[in-house]
Amino acid sequence: MSKRRILVVEDNRDNMMLVADILQSLDYQVLLAADGRRGVDLAHAEKPDLILMDLALPFMDGWTAARVIKGTPELQHIPIIALTAHAMLGDRERALAAGCDDYVSKPINMGELMSKLARFLG
16 A cells, blocks of 8 residues: 655745654655645646645745646545645635635644644645
8 A cells, every 4th residue: 555645835945844744753755745736737737636836936826726626626535734824814724715624823733743644634
């Protein structure tokens, strides 16, 4: 059985590598994109099992990238979890309205993240 693939869309290199290391230690295959446009392109090309999407991204923000992915019939089934420092009142609702299926605020609570991965990936 092949490893489940998770696309991490994150512009902060340190955050990206931390999340990638954690996911790899949990035996996921990790795909990386440093901006929203590249995240959408990789989602089209690779069709990952799940996407972790930062919202404050260059070239195309995470809200827009989520809307594009969810608006594409062959990608709309892919769960997107917003993984973001945007933790103000209303930010969770805004992420869900853009098409994200769930929301994790930074700094990342590993128990919460693993629970959401289990929920969406089984």
